Amino acid sequence: MSPRPLSAIVLAAGEGTRMRSARPKPLHLLCGRAMVLYVLDSLAGAQVRRAVVVVGHGAERVTKKLLDAAPDVPLEFVEQEVQRGTGDAVGVALTAFSPEELDDLDADIIVLPGDTPLLRSETITSLLDMHQQTDAACTLLTARVADPTGYGRVVRGRDDRVERVVEQSDASEAELAITEVNTSIYCFRASVLGPALRRITPENAQGEYYLTDVVEVLAGAGYRVSAVIAADPADTNGVNDRLQLAAAEAELRRRTNEAWMRKGVTMVDPGRTYVDTTVELAADVTLFPDTILQGSCVIGAGTEIGPNTRLVDCRVGARSVVENSVGRGAEIGNDVRLGPFAVIEEGAVISDGASPGPFYTSTSE
Numbered sequence: 001m002s003p004r005p006l007s008a009i010v011l012a013a014g015e016g017t018r019m020r021s022a023r024p025k026p027l028h029l030l031c032g033r034a035m036v037l038y039v040l041d042s043l044a045g046a047q048v049r050r051a052v053v054v055v056g057h058g059a060e061r062v063t064k065k066l067l068d069a070a071p072d073v074p075l076e077f078v079e080q081e082v083q084r085g086t087g088d089a090v091g092v093a094l095t096a097f098s099p100e101e102l103d104d105l106d107a108d109i110i111v112l113p114g115d116t117p118l119l120r121s122e123t124i125t126s127l128l129d130m131h132q133q134t135d136a137a138c139t140l141l142t143a144r145v146a147d148p149t150g151y152g153r154v155v156r157g158r159d160d161r162v163e164r165v166v167e168q169s170d171a172s173e174a175e176l177a178i179t180e181v182n183t184s185i186y187c188f189r190a191s192v193l194g195p196a197l198r199r200i201t202p203e204n205a206q207g208e209y210y211l212t213d214v215v216e217v218l219a220g221a222g223y224r225v226s227a228v229i230a231a232d233p234a235d236t237n238g239v240n241d242r243l244q245l246a247a248a249e250a251e252l253r254r255r256t257n258e259a260w261m262r263k264g265v266t267m268v269d270p271g272r273t274y275v276d277t278t279v280e281l282a283a284d285v286t287l288f289p290d291t292i293l294q295g296s297c298v299i300g301a302g303t304e305i306g307p308n309t310r311l312v313d314c315r316v317g318a319r320s321v322v323e324n325s326v327g328r329g330a331e332i333g334n335d336v337r338l339g340p341f342a343v344i345e346e347g348a349v350i351s352d353g354a355s356p357g358p359f360y361t362s363t364s365e
Helices: 035-041 059-069 086-096 099-103 121-133 190-197 212-220 242-262
Strands: 006-012 050-055 075-079 108-113 138-144 153-156 162-166 180-189 225-229 273-275 291-294 309-312 326-328
Touching: 006 035, 006 086, 035 059, 035 242, 050 059, 050 086, 059 075, 075 086, 086 190, 086 212, 099 190, 108 121, 108 190, 121 138, 121 180, 121 225, 138 162, 138 212, 162 212, 162 225, 180 190, 180 212, 190 212, 212 225, 242 273
Parallel strands: 006 050, 006 108, 050 075, 138 225, 273 291, 291 309, 309 326
Antiparallel strands: 108 180, 138 180, 153 162, 153 180
C-alpha cells in the first residue's frame, strides 16, 4: 500500500504539576535523554514529512532542547499560551498547516502526547496500517489493561467500529467493565480533523476541549472510526509523576541492555547495569555489576568496566580495565588498567598502556 502524506502533532505544552519540578515535563530525563525525544523516535520509519510540536509551559526551553537534539523529523513549533485541553492544543497546532494541506483528502495527521517515552516505531506502524486498511477518518491506538481505572473506555459498535470514548466519571456500569482503553494516540484524516474540532465544546468539569470528543463527533457524522490494540500495553504508558518516570526508566534500561547484549556486549548482571541510551559500546565489552555509564561515553572493544564504576562523558579505548572507579569527561587509552578506587577528573588523558594503580587522581597524564 503506497504511503499517504503524513504529518505529526506532538502535544508538549503541559506543565506536569504532579512532577513537582521547575523542569518542563517533556524535558524530564530518562536514560540520559529528554522524554519527548523518545516520542519523536517512535516516528522513525513512518515517513513523517513534518512534526508540529505544541509547546506551552517552558516553551523556550523545550524548543531549544528539541532544536539542539536535531531529530530526523523536521520540526515546527506553535505555542498554546493558555492550556485549555488537548482539543484546543490540536486546534492550535493546525494553524501551522496551510489550507491546502488541511483540505488534502489523502493526507493524514498523527497526534501523540509528549509523555509516552516507551512508544515504539512498530506500534506506530500498526496504527498507520490499520488507518489505511480500513480507510478510517480516525484510528485510535488502544490498549487492554488488567485495571482500567482512570482511563477512558473505548466503546465499540457495529462492525467493531469505535462509537465513542467515555471517561470513567461518565461511564455506565457496563462501560466500566470494558478493559480496552484509550491511549490518546490517534491518526486522523487531515480533511476532517479541523471541522470536527470546531464541533466540540468545553462542557465538562474541567471546562476544557477534549480531543476524545472528536471520536464521537466523527462516528456520529457517519465516518468510520477504527482502533488497533497495542501489542504491548507498556508502549502506551504515560508519565505523569516521579513514580511513573522511574517505571519508564526501568523499562527503557531493560530494553537498552537487551539490545546491547544482542550486539555482543556482556553484562554480568543486567539488572544492576545502568547504560544511558546515548552511550556507545563496542563488541566484547564486559560490564560488571553496579556499572553506570552516562552521557556520551564510548567504550572500546574488549574493555572491562566495573564493578562499582561510574563514568560520565568518558572515552575508553580497547582492551582496558576500569574497576571500582569514577570519572567524568576523561580520555582513557587502549590497554589501560585503572583502579581500584581511581578518580579520573574532567579533562584527564590517560595514555595507552598506562597502569596507574589504586587511589589514582589526576587531571592529566
